[in-house]
Amino acid sequence: MLFNSLTFALLFLPVAFAGYHLCCRLGSAPARAWMVFMSLVFYFWWNPPYVLLLLGSIAANYAFGALIQRSEPKPRLQSAALALGVAFNLLLLCYYKYFFPLLHFLEGIGLHFVSHPGSVILPLGISFFTFTQIGYLVDCRGGVARGHKPLDYSLFVTFFPHLIAGPILHHKEMIPQFGDPATYRFNAANVRLGVSVFLLGLAKKTLIADNLAQAANKAFLRPENLSLLGSWHGALAYSLQLYFDFSGYSEMALGLALLFNLRLPPNFDSPYKSTSIIEFWQRWHITLTRYINLYIYNPIALRVTRTRMAEGKPLARAGLRTVSGFCSMVLYPTFVALFLAGVWHGAGLQFIIFGLLHAVYLTVNHLFRILRHKHGKVEPDTAWHVIAGKVLLTYLSVLVAQIFFRASSVENAIALLKGMIGLNPNPPMAGWREMFALDHGFAPVHMAGSIYEGSMWAVLILFCIVWGAPNILQIFSNEQPALVGPKTPWESALRWRPSLAWGVVLGLVGGIAFLAMGEPTVFLYFQF
Amino acid sequence: MATTQAPAPRRSFLTIVAATMAGLVAVTWLWVIDNPRSCISPDSGTWIAKMQMAGGHLPAGRVIILGDSCTAADLAPPLLGNKVIDLGLSASSPIESYFMARRLLKTNTPAAVMVYFRPIHFENGSDVFLFESSAKFGLINTADLETIRRLSRNLNDPTLFGSPTPFDSDARLKDYLLPHRFPAYYFGGIVEGRIGGWKQKSLQEQAYTILTRGFCPTERDYKALILDPGPIMETFRPSPVVDDYFRQTLTLFQERHIPVYFASMPNTPASFKALTPEAIAGYTAYLQQMAATYPVFKIVGDVFTSMPNEYFSDATHLSSAGAVVCSQRTRALLSAAGVDLGTADARWKPPVRNASGYWVR
Numbered sequence: 001m002l003f004n005s006l007t008f009a010l011l012f013l014p015v016a017f018a019g020y021h022l023c024c025r026l027g028s029a030p031a032r033a034w035m036v037f038m039s040l041v042f043y044f045w046w047n048p049p050y051v052l053l054l055l056g057s058i059a060a061n062y063a064f065g066a067l068i069q070r071s072e073p074k075p076r077l078q079s080a081a082l083a084l085g086v087a088f089n090l091l092l093l094c095y096y097k098y099f100f101p102l103l104h105f106l107e108g109i110g111l112h113f114v115s116h117p118g119s120v121i122l123p124l125g126i127s128f129f130t131f132t133q134i135g136y137l138v139d140c141r142g143g144v145a146r147g148h149k150p151l152d153y154s155l156f157v158t159f160f161p162h163l164i165a166g167p168i169l170h171h172k173e174m175i176p177q178f179g180d181p182a183t184y185r186f187n188a189a190n191v192r193l194g195v196s197v198f199l200l201g202l203a204k205k206t207l208i209a210d211n212l213a214q215a216a217n218k219a220f221l222r223p224e225n226l227s228l229l230g231s232w233h234g235a236l237a238y239s240l241q242l243y244f245d246f247s248g249y250s251e252m253a254l255g256l257a258l259l260f261n262l263r264l265p266p267n268f269d270s271p272y273k274s275t276s277i278i279e280f281w282q283r284w285h286i287t288l289t290r291y292i293n294l295y296i297y298n299p300i301a302l303r304v305t306r307t308r309m310a311e312g313k314p315l316a317r318a319g320l321r322t323v324s325g326f327c328s329m330v331l332y333p334t335f336v337a338l339f340l341a342g343v344w345h346g347a348g349l350q351f352i353i354f355g356l357l358h359a360v361y362l363t364v365n366h367l368f369r370i371l372r373h374k375h376g377k378v379e380p381d382t383a384w385h386v387i388a389g390k391v392l393l394t395y396l397s398v399l400v401a402q403i404f405f406r407a408s409s410v411e412n413a414i415a416l417l418k419g420m421i422g423l424n425p426n427p428p429m430a431g432w433r434e435m436f437a438l439d440h441g442f443a444p445v446h447m448a449g450s451i452y453e454g455s456m457w458a459v460l461i462l463f464c465i466v467w468g469a470p471n472i473l474q475i476f477s478n479e480q481p482a483l484v485g486p487k488t489p490w491e492s493a494l495r496w497r498p499s500l501a502w503g504v505v506l507g508l509v510g511g512i513a514f515l516a517m518g519e520p521t522v523f524l525y526f527q528f
Numbered sequence: 529m530a531t532t533q534a535p536a537p538r539r540s541f542l543t544i545v546a547a548t549m550a551g552l553v554a555v556t557w558l559w560v561i562d563n564p565r566s567c568i569s570p571d572s573g574t575w576i577a578k579m580q581m582a583g584g585h586l587p588a589g590r591v592i593i594l595g596d597s598c599t600a601a602d603l604a605p606p607l608l609g610n611k612v613i614d615l616g617l618s619a620s621s622p623i624e625s626y627f628m629a630r631r632l633l634k635t636n637t638p639a640a641v642m643v644y645f646r647p648i649h650f651e652n653g654s655d656v657f658l659f660e661s662s663a664k665f666g667l668i669n670t671a672d673l674e675t676i677r678r679l680s681r682n683l684n685d686p687t688l689f690g691s692p693t694p695f696d697s698d699a700r701l702k703d704y705l706l707p708h709r710f711p712a713y714y715f716g717g718i719v720e721g722r723i724g725g726w727k728q729k730s731l732q733e734q735a736y737t738i739l740t741r742g743f744c745p746t747e748r749d750y751k752a753l754i755l756d757p758g759p760i761m762e763t764f765r766p767s768p769v770v771d772d773y774f775r776q777t778l779t780l781f782q783e784r785h786i787p788v789y790f791a792s793m794p795n796t797p798a799s800f801k802a803l804t805p806e807a808i809a810g811y812t813a814y815l816q817q818m819a820a821t822y823p824v825f826k827i828v829g830d831v832f833t834s835m836p837n838e839y840f841s842d843a844t845h846l847s848s849a850g851a852v853v854c855s856q857r858t859r860a861l862l863s864a865a866g867v868d869l870g871t872a873d874a875r876w877k878p879p880v881r882n883a884s885g886y887w888v889r
Contacts, residue, residue, distance in 0.1 A: 006705075006712060007697040045697070192541050199545075498541035507548020514549060515556060518712035520698065 001045040003252045004205050005520040012042065016160075017259055024184040031184050032151050035260065039158035043124070050123045053092075054158065060088060061133040062153050068140040069147070078141060085137040093130045096122055101347035124526060125164040127344055129157055135295055136171055145171050152178045161256035165249055165525035167267040167287035173483055174262070183261045189479070190258045192498050197481045198255025199510035200472060204248030205523070206516035208462065212241035213521065220406055223416035228428035231419030233456055238406050239399050240462050242524055243272060246285070249523045251472050254481050265290075266482035270471045272398070273488075275381075275390040277361040278369075280398060283487060288344075292337050300333040320370050330366045335359045346527070350404045350413055357401040391467070556711040556718070564709060565731070566724040567717035568664045571618055573733025574600070574744050575665040578615045581738065582632040586613065588639070591862075591869055592632060593742070594625045594777070595644040598793040601845040605741035606876040607855035608862075609869025611639070614742030617661070621649040622774035623688075624662050627672060629777050633784065640867045641781060641788045642858075646844070647811040650766040650774070651687075663706050664714070673703040680769045687767040736879060745878060746845040760802050764810025778822040789865060790815055790827045791858050794850075796843055800834035808832055828865045848878035 001008050016038040023031040044051045064085030071077040100119045106112075136153075139145035148156075148171065156174050157163075177183055219226060219234020226234060250267040257264045271284035281289045308315055308328065319325035335356070342355020372378070381387055400417065407413035415424075422428050473482060474490035478497065496502055565572055591612045593599050599616030615632065617624050622645060632638070662668045668676075677699065680689050689699055706713045717726070737744060766774075781788050795803070812831045819825045839850030846854055859869055 005698050006701055010701075011697065188542075195542060195545060500544060503541050503544030504548050507545045508552060510545065511549040511552030514553060515712050515715040515718075518702075518710075518715055 001042050002520045002522060003249070003256070004202060004517055004523075006517055007045075009514065009517065012038075012045075013256075013259075016042075020260055021186050024186065028178075028181070028184045029151065032155050032178060035160075036151065036154045036158055039155070039160040039163060042160040043158070043163060046124055047121065050121075053123055054129065057089070057092060057129065057133065058154055058157050061085065061137060061157075062150055064088070064137055065140045065145065065148075065153070068137060069145075072143070082137055082141045086134055089130045089134050089137075093126060096120055096126055098343075098347045122527070128166050128168060129163065131168055131291060131344070132157060135168075135291060138295055139171065148175055159257070159262070161253040162264060165253075165523055166285070167250065167253065167265050168291050169265070169287070170290075173265055177262050185261070187261050190261050193476065193479050193481055194255045194258030196255070196496060196502070196506050197258065197472060197476060198252050199506050199513060200475075201248045201251030201253075201255060202517075203509045203513040204244045204251065206513045209241050209245035209248055209524075210516070210519075210521050211458075212237045212244070212462075216241050216406070219416065220408065220412060223412060223419055224424060225426070226416070226419045226424060227426040228419060228422040228424070229456075230426070231416055231424065233459060235399060235403055235416060235420060236459050236463075239402050240459060240466070242402060242406070243466060244462075245524045247471070249525060254472075258481060263481070263483045266473055266484050266486075268471075269473055269487050270466075272395055272466050273391060274394050275387055276394055277358065277365045277397060280394055281358075281362070288341070292341055296340055297333050297337040300336055301329060304328045304332065317370075317373070321374060326367065326370070331363050334362050334366070338362065345405065349410050350407050353410060353413075354401050354404040357397075357404065361397050361401075553711060557709065560709045560711045560714045560718070563724060563727060564664075564714075566727040567714040567721055568726070568730075569661070569717065570721075570726045570729040570733055571661065572665050572726075573730035573735075574737045574742075575617060575661060575667065576730075577734040577737035578617065578628070578742055579631060579665070579667060580734075581613055581742065582615055582628055583635060586636045586638070588637075589868065589870075590636070590638045591640045591642065591867060592638045593642045593644075594629060595642075595793075596620055596646055596649050597744075597746075598646060598845060599642075599644050600742065600744040601746050602793045602851050602854045603858060604743045604848075604851050604855045604876070604878060606743070606873045607852060608859045609872050611868065611870035612741065614744075616644075616742065616744075617667075618744065619661060621645065621770050622777060623676065623770060624667060626773040626777040626780075627662065627668050629780050631667075633780055637784060638786060640862075641786055642791055642862060642867075643777075643788055644791060644793050645774075646793075647761060647764050647807065650770050650811075650814070651761070651764070663703075664717075666707075670703050670707050676769065677703070679772060683768040683772065685768040688769060740879070743851070743878070745848045745851060746841045760804070761807040762804055763806045764814060766814060774818070775821075778818060778825055782822050782824050786824060787867075788822070788825045789862060789867065790825070790831075791829055791861050792831055792833045794833045794835035794839075794846065794854060796837060796840050797834055799843065800832065803832060826865065829861045848880070851878060 001012060016035075019034050019038065020031055023034040040051055040054070043054055064081060067081045068078055068085065071081055103113060104119075136145055136156075152175050153171075155178060156169065156171055159169075159174070162169055216234060216238035219230065219237065223231065223234070247268045254264050254266070265287055267286050269283040269286065271280050274280040274283055305315060308319065308325070313319060314322065314325060315329075320329060338355045338359035339352065340355070341358070342351045342353070345351045345354065381390070403416050404410070404413045407416065418424055470490040470492070471486065473486035474488070474495075476496045477485055477489060478495055560567055589611055591609070593603060593605075593612065593614040593616055595616040597616065597618035597620075600614060600618055603614055603616070605612040605614050615628050617628065625643070625645075629641075663673060677689055677696070679685075680687070689696070702713065711718075720726075733744075778788060808831070815827055815831060819827055835846070835850060835854065839846050839853060841847040841850070856872075859872060862869060
């Protein structure tokens, strides 16, 4: 079920909300049980048999977690249980996400292992709930997670606002909320806040992201037909689509959780305003970055550091200034972590390139920082043109990687990139009059040689919003809709408050967004 | 200076949001009910005209054309003969044609029928068009949609409705609410039509469709696309549900002993060249199988034909000049098969459009 579907808005959500607050009157356990039940209904609605897969995964992981906790006095047994649990999760993920694409890939290069490799429907959210649970098992081993009840654990994994596309939750931020009696008291302030955040997220999805989809899809369908201008238009349209789609989803998830008195971690904080790639990953898919750091990057970096310490090699800043130190303490863990992040996003060479490109960017960014420190430049830049240049450079780097992220193949991505540097045969500015015409808005623009969709003006206006407007965390910073506030505070009288003006504005925005829900489209992150 | 906002009692905030949303949706709904043409495609004019022609009492001896946008754009009834009425519908499959035929046969018994569908319309009867055109324009209603859905499910054919979910809730909701003009399903049209801009155009399309007895030339010239063969069919595999509706259509005519002729509409040289031998053989065999099963069904001429690029306005449809040539060719084919098309108006000229897309009288 999609958050932006009429079934969800008119049927599922009212039932889930009313049922939850009725159950709260009976106690916290019935309320939690109701939410688990409704979350399973939410999943069941999409593909009933896969509810068994989800339940099986939860049961197995809970059992592994319990075994790991109980075997604390026996470290070998504990490690074996952890390895078994992680292997179980990875096998499940590999089977559904990578096994059949791999067979098809091998068949494509002439290696036939089976006569007709079939396919399997990818269970929605499998990457998310698998990662969430692997993290839980690792924390059981580290003694961080212990003594959780099955109902709490089930709710932690299945809670429907995050089940399909994140944020990737950490048990330490959710399970304590399940134990708080305030969670089960009707809180009108949270409902007001939740409805407001949800409606703004819905508007981003239905009014902006979905309208950009046509332009992006057209561009990636046959990029070799595009002119230089058309290639840029298509790439920028996709970049904006991804931005508004993911931020819309993240905000709808925050808003929905608030209706049930729960706060989720923020997942999106104006990433295109970042002045470096390091900052970008602190603002884009924040919980994935945190997960990768916690469970992949840090353990590798820690092991490297211990090894270097044992060998008597320099550590910290002094170590990073040596080639071997930089390679082992930054380059190696970064490449491993980002390679896995790329693979996590999908089975395809283009996702690996996406991950490795970001690994290169991050490595260069870290190197640059080290060199700055070495030359005594520790103060951040304040000149506007330097900051603007950094934002632009960061964005362009991200854009190149996003083209691989969206493309159907590496060749597809390269064809668009070639168009963006003017290597396609079409005249570079073909169609500029139509693209800059003022009379068609988002309506299709047909041009010689190919068909583009959408106006360049729409793209430019949206970039003004992306770079100039405050984000949801900032607009609602008085009320803090997420567990953590925005990276950059926003001081303005225009910040949200439950006023008449805000009520009317949100009603109008929400009303228009509701009217656009007739043809719900999936969120881009659902495919992961 | 800091902006100040009128404070509202906190309790009433949600009431304000809900009332504003409900008010906006209600006003829009009433407007859509009152102005359906304003928020559905200008194509609605041609569909409404064709539904009117099909549902009216036609003089005896009429020859009816059923098919997709190619028959609507490539054939000019005045040039085919004065007994010809073209009920071909843009972006339609044999499913829509079945409902058109059913409507036609309630009040009429035509002397003969000509059909043509591009093979692609047997493979992917489009759910988008099924809803966007047929249901919005009123050709099919909620009950018809439910019948199609049931058939799709019985035949295990996800072409139209995707893989069925246990409740199919979104689709069922749409089946019910769309004919009731629920505004969420008309929002795209409201925006694209710029709140009412399509109404005049739709009315004009309707008038001209009736005047030309169903001729709908393509609206714009996309000549640049002519060299593009479009998606290439490797083989021909009809969707079970579309196949079923084609058979139902033939059954309707078979029961009434009305002959049905399949006559091909031309491809661009690029599309023609891109046809695979498997696709040609598959579609031809399919039609021959229909001819063997339904004695009223006959194939006249070649199943796949081509015309030079200069006769096309896009990758699929002929220009008005091309339609003149194609109409004359088709008249010769059908006449040779013994179909009485009446007198052709040799002086007839296709209407032209101005820069805004309106017909010029």
